[in-house]
Amino acid sequence: YSRHTNPFNPVQVMEILQQIKIRDDLSPAQRDKVCDLCAEFADTFALAISTVFLVDFKTFKLTFLEGTKFTTKVNQRPLTPPQRAFLYEWLNELENARIIWCIAPEDVKAASPTVLAQKAH
Numbered sequence: 341y342s343r344h345t346n347p348f349n350p351v352q353v354m355e356i357l358q359q360i361k362i363r364d365d366l367s368p369a370q371r372d373k374v375c376d377l378c379a380e381f382a383d384t385f386a387l388a389i390s391t392v393f394l395v396d397f398k399t400f401k402l403t404f405l406e407g408t409k410f411t412t413k414v415n416q417r418p419l420t421p422p423q424r425a426f427l428y429e430w431l432n433e434l435e436n437a438r439i440i441w442c443i444a445p446e447d448v449k450a451a452s453p454t455v456l457a458q459k460a461h
Contacts, residue, residue, distance in 0.1 A: 347383035356385045390437040410450035423456050 346352065362374055378385070386392045419427060434440045 347385075348379075352387075353379045353382045355387060356382055359385075359387065389433050389439065392437070392439075412448050412451050414451045414453050416453045419454075419456070427454065427456065 357375055357378060360378055362371055366374065431440070435442070
């Protein structure tokens, strides 16, 4: 099954529902309503970055005044080994999905530090 070929395939919908976390404070009726709503809009969920549809009808272009200079050196705090593993895995996935790509250092126009924050549970 694939989001591109059949987004409402029961296997696809079931996987989406398993991936979604629904709070425990809902009544069974409310929970069923949330699940029904998610199943109804199953075509809007992507189980992997590589299945996100390309938007080729919209462009986004940043414009800056001629001669604007940005910093190209980042005072990045060193990443811990778990942070590095997490970040590199995501960067590889984004690169494989052709959302981002590698460029030569001399082609960098601006840079900023990466901040990885732990999700509050």
